[in-house]
Amino acid sequence: AQKITQTQPGMFVQEKEAVTLDCTYDTSDPSYGLFWYKQPSSGEMIFLIYQGSYDQQNATEGRYSLNFQKARKSANLVISASQLGDSAMYFCAMREGQYGATNKLIFGTGTLLAVQP
């Protein structure tokens, strides 16, 4: 069965340092997509980055990059030069199927990141 696992309930990082948030997934579908969302304390979910299973290169969006290791079924989020505003809950999510009509996502349990000055 499809599953997303985030093994780090919480993490600390010093301001300006890089941090990696772990995400592993399990699926038997050869076509899938991986998403990362940020949820600040205010509660809204903010889309950060997307990686498709057939994408040859790791996705990047500004200070966010996705370390996609297909053979290991991992899709870790790397945040470079952490800022205080990065303190939030981070969720990894997966969509199965190509051109998924419903775009249904499965979410992990999240990692709470605290950036320290």
Add this chain to the structure above:
Amino acid sequence: DVKVTQSSRYLVKRTGEKVFLECVQDMDHENMFWYRQDPGLGLRLIYFSYDVKMKEKGDIPEGYSVSREKKERFSLILESASTNQTSMYLCASSLSGGDAYEQYFGPGTRLTVT
């Protein structure tokens, strides 16, 4: 700017009450979703809809129903609220048919059932 709105940020209801949570999106999205979020459990899908009047059960549909009479509006209904339905409820919407289409989320409704 894309927008998903939910009718209430905070709601307090009594056990046995019928509860309506409303979600509206202004992006002409085909797909709409209802999740509940609980500490340590992440987001769990309750129901989703891929078209007007069309719906499918998610992972935890028990105790809930939904209605989608118009494309922009997706309602979650708790027929008889119970204390174990105290949670954060998040609505989302997305386009269909594309690999990278992300879901856009509303601000959430924190429901307390006493």
